[in-house]
Amino acid sequence: MTESESTKESQTNVMESASVLKYISLVLLTAQNAVFILSMRYVRTREGDMFFTTSAVILQEAIKCFVSLIIILVQEGSVKGWLHHLNENILKNPLDCIKVSVPSLVYTLQNNLIFIGVSNLDAAVFQVGYNRLFLLKELH
Template sequence: PSNGETSEIASGAAQAQDATTPSKRKEASQKPAASFKAMLLVLMVVQNSALALVGRYTRSSVSKEDMFVVNHLILVCEFVKLILASGLEHYTTNGKLAQSIKENIIDNPLDFLKILIPSLLYLVQNSLLFVALSNLPAPIYQVTYQGKLLTTAIVSVIMLQRKYKAKQWVCLLTLGFGVAIVVLGENNQKAKDAAEDGAVVEEDSDKPAQSMTVGLIAVTVACFCSALAGVYTEKLLKRPSTSSAGSAKGPVSLWMRNIQMAFFSICIALIQGGTSTGEDSEKPFMHGFTFLVYLLVLIQAA
């Protein structure tokens, strides 16, 4: 072929390569994204399972006197979250943490106060989850707490007008029926064991008393608290904030919202601890904190 034909062939090949390159690049970029999502899913499963197992063990394997106070654990967890969120906000803002705090907290107190509601809900949720862990076996707790998926879907429809497909509702309702079957099966098994033994075995007075009913009520209320707090926080993250002058700003970052939430949670927990009465109020701060409890703090803060 002549030089003109050669140049036309070369240009055509280049155009064909350019046409296929974006699709290849898109496919190549989708693979790391899918792998990252899969890794996050695995980490989330490991974290939730470890939280249930370690939390249950720390609440059921020690005596009443050696048991840690839930309020103290929440305080330490929220303090760790505050440090981690501050570090991540410092990193994402290129060292402008102080400026970010000034813009989103000091100069915008009304928007800052909006996070008080989910902070209170999450604090109630965490307290109830440890009540549930004290009264339910880890597998039962793990299964029943998945009911938060159904409650979150219902709350998101009400608050965010979110629409779900019929197939998604079938999956959520199937999950609800599955949770109910597990709970009923556990109750029937306990009744059967008690009937075969002919008498109720006395529990160790040195260990905390356990009640299936109390645990299930705690999990149910915690599921609704989790749904309300999660959907409300999502609504705040998507809504642009407003400055003190009334001008619209971009949405506040996730890490700044975590800083705000941890701050309010610490304040509420301090007030709760200062006004509480009973045996727990007499225990010193971080009483009963063992290696496993510190591990539980790290899992919870993650």
Template sequence: MFLLLKYMSLGVLVLQTTSLVLTMRYSRTLKEDGPRYLASSAVVSAEMLKIFACTLLVFMENNLNVRAVNQLLREEIVNKPVETMKLAIPAGIYTLQNNLLYVALSNLDAATYQWPTESEGDSEQKILSAGSQFVGLMAVLMACVSSGFAGVYFEKILKETKQSVWVRNIQLGLFGFMFGFVGMIMFDGQSVRQSGMFQGYNIIACTVVVLQALGGLVIAVVIKYADNILKGFATSLSIIVSTLISYFLLEDFNPTGVFFIGTVLVIAATFLYSYERKPAIGSTIKV
């Protein structure tokens, strides 16, 4: 059962990450008549949705007993401030990472979709494209580094406690909401005051928020029942799936030899890391 849950969660993470990247990419490059939704607002909304979903799951774990849930949350969040504050570190990093993902997709996609035309502005267009690619690449690199550290830290916390993974996600979500809200006010405060927090929201934007919230829950399950390294492999596999979809359906990606080599290495590494070697029959341990 444990092994089944482990690989099911990994499969769901691959599907969720692939769907999120493609949907977010579409939402950030879609031409709209009105204002585009704020990335900082989407991050805050995803944290709110994650807190609501985890609270509902905690209620289900406690047979919808309001008193038991209230006592549990008070005991784990209010009465253990030191343990709760430990979640502030990965929460802040994950909030930064989520915002960087929007920056990366916005800039990298601009370079992908804005094809140069035969005109006098070719050189200017290429410079703009190169600048967008550089910003996007830096955002991706920062997101990767922050994700690795936060994943290992969060795995340590989850596996050192017997508490429900959903309670830990509520703690993580509370800090994520606070950090995300402060960031939204700092960077998009004027826009929020003028047009509201949910400006530009449509079905696509709401889908992005739901997928992002779902990703936080799935990642927590993967880290709890597998580990952060397998989570990285799942993310790598989702990149491969995304690029294949881009090539066959969106027709905006041309794979190279380096891409195929990387694909083989990722798949081979996933199977090698997951492979459990059986001890040889009749083998003895010599002292």
């Protein structure tokens, strides 16, 4: 096998693993969102003491952070590579990290507002409104 054939095969393997990782991420995020909405609706409509919605949102974000770190670890292939990746992308580029944090903070606010909507709207009204919001985002 020549060096160019080896390089092409290596590039194909990288593209295939990236494609698999993309679909795994899509499935995990879809499952996480579905479980979040269903469990949120259940706990906000049951009888008894209520919890602070902020606690649930922060816990959800912490779980997503943990899963993201695991995905990066798998992608890097070693703890050393994982630590190097985190060092290069977070500690050595704090401005980029802050730029990425802005949408994350807005998303956290959105999740808090979703809790308020689920608590105060009928399930069907909430679901139609929630889906309509995403449809409008796609059209623009």
